[in-house]
Amino acid sequence: MEDFNRPEVKNSMVEIFVNFFSFLLLGIIATAVGFLYFQVINKYFPDVLSGTYSNSVMGGFSASIINYSIAALIVGFPIYLWTVWFWFRGFSSSISGAEKVESRLSKWLTYIVLLIASGMIIGDLITVIYNFLQGEYGARFLLKALTILIIAGLVFGFYFLERKKIQYKKAVPSRFFWFFGVFSGVLVISAIILGFVVGGTPHETRLKKFDLQRTADLQEISSCIGSFSYDNERLPKSLDELKNNARYNCAFRISDPETNKDYEYRTVSKTEFELCAEFTSSNLDEFQNIDYYGKWEKHDKGRMCEKQTVTFGKQAVPSVK
Numbered sequence: 001m002e003d004f005n006r007p008e009v010k011n012s013m014v015e016i017f018v019n020f021f022s023f024l025l026l027g028i029i030a031t032a033v034g035f036l037y038f039q040v041i042n043k044y045f046p047d048v049l050s051g052t053y054s055n056s057v058m059g060g061f062s063a064s065i066i067n068y069s070i071a072a073l074i075v076g077f078p079i080y081l082w083t084v085w086f087w088f089r090g091f092s093s094s095i096s097g098a099e100k101v102e103s104r105l106s107k108w109l110t111y112i113v114l115l116i117a118s119g120m121i122i123g124d125l126i127t128v129i130y131n132f133l134q135g136e137y138g139a140r141f142l143l144k145a146l147t148i149l150i151i152a153g154l155v156f157g158f159y160f161l162e163r164k165k166i167q168y169k170k171a172v173p174s175r176f177f178w179f180f181g182v183f184s185g186v187l188v189i190s191a192i193i194l195g196f197v198v199g200g201t202p203h204e205t206r207l208k209k210f211d212l213q214r215t216a217d218l219q220e221i222s223s224c225i226g227s228f229s230y231d232n233e234r235l236p237k238s239l240d241e242l243k244n245n246a247r248y249n250c251a252f253r254i255s256d257p258e259t260n261k262d263y264e265y266r267t268v269s270k271t272e273f274e275l276c277a278e279f280t281s282s283n284l285d286e287f288q289n290i291d292y293y294g295k296w297e298k299h300d301k302g303r304m305c306e307k308q309t310v311t312f313g314k315q316a317v318p319s320v321k
Contacts, residue, residue: 011103015090019106022083023113028076029188030151032069036191037147039066043198043285045140063208066199070192077188081181088177091166102166110167114159120152154184207280210258211299214277217253218263218296222308224250225273229310235273239265268307276305 011019039062091100128145158180164170199205221239227248228236236242239262242250254262256277264276279299287298295306 009100011090011100011106015087016103016106018083018086020109022080022087023109025076025080025083026113026155028072029080030155032072032076033188033191034147034151035065035069036073036195038144039069040194040198041140041143041147045138045143063199063205066195067205070195070199073188073192077185088166107167110159110163114156114163117152117156117159120148121156124148124152150187154180154187158184204281208283211279211281211283213257214263214279215294215296215299217257218275218277218306219294220253221250221263221265221275222295224248224253225308226310229271229312233312235267235270235310236265237267239263264305271311272307272309274305274307276303278303 091102124145128142131141158177161172161176161180165172200208221242224242225236228242228245231247239254242248243254244251256263258280259278265273267273275296277296279301282301283298284300287293295308296304
C-alpha cells in the first residue's frame with residue numbers, strides 16, 4: 001500500500017538547472033545530428049531541383065556545416081548523457097525515507113520538449129504527403145523525412161517514458177531507457193563517422209580553405225588588372241606593377257597563401273591575360289549540379305588557369321564572373 005504520509009522533497013536548484021541545461025543540449029544535439037545526415041544525403045543523393053547554392057543545408061553540400069555539427073556532437077553528447085544520468089539519479093536515491101517529487105518548472109520544461117517533438121513528427125508527415133503530391137518522391141527526400149522522424153521519435157519516446165517514471169511513479173523497466181541510450185549513441189557515432197567520411201579530415205579541410213583563399217585572391221587580382229588596364233590602357237607587364245601600386249590595393253593578394261609564391265600571370269594578347277594557381281584539392285563534386293559559378297571557383301586538384309579579357313578607356317570593365 002502506498003504511504004501517503006511520507007514527506008516530500010522537491011528538486012534542488014542544481015537539479016533544476018541541470019535539467020534545463022540538458023534540454024538546451026538536446027536541441028543542439030538533435031540539430032547537429034539532423035544536419036550531418038542531411039549533408040550525407042546531399043552528398044550521395046544530389047538533386048538538380050534542390051537549388052543552385054552548394055552551401056544550402058537542405059539543398060546542397062557544405063563542409064563547414066559538417067565540421068560544426070561534428071564539433072557540437074563531440075562536446076555536447078557526452079555532457080547530455082551525464083545530465084540525464086544526474087537527473088534520474090536524483091529520483092532513485094532516497095533521502096531519509098522522503099519521497100522525491102518534481103518541481104513545477106521541470107514538468108513544464110519536459111512537456112514543452114514533448115510538444116516540440118510531437119509537432120516535428122506531425123509536421124514531418126504533412127511535409128512527406130505534401131511533397132509526394134508535388135511530385136517529389138525520390139530516395140533523397142524520403143531519407144531526409146526518415147531522418148527527422150527518427151530524431152523526433154527518439155526524443156518523444158524517451159521523454160514519454162521519463163514522464164511515466166518521474167512524474168507518475170510508474171514502473172518502467174530500465175532496459176527501455178538503456179535502449180534509447182544505446183540507439184542514440186549509435187545514431188550519433190554513425191553521424192560523426194559519416195561526417196568525417198564526406199567532409200574530410202582536419203588536414204583536408206585546411207587544404208580546402210587554402211583553395212578558397214586562392215579563388216578569392218585570383219578574382220581580386222583579376223579585378224585589379226581590369227582597373228589597371230582601364231586607367232592605363234594596357235595590361236600590367238607583371239604582378240609587381242600591382243604589388244608596387246597602392247592605388248589598386250592588391251599587394252596582399254599576389255602570393256599563394258600556402259607557398260608564398262606569386263601567382264602565375266601572363267599576357268595572351270593586348271586585351272587578354274591569364275592567371276594560374278596550383279590547387280591542392282578538387283571541388284568538382286560540390287559543383288556537379290550547379291551551372292553558375294565564378295572564375296576559379298570550380299577546380300580540380302592541380303594547376304588551373306583562367307583567361308580574362310579587359311577593355312580600355314571609358315568602356316566598363318567586365319565582371320570576373
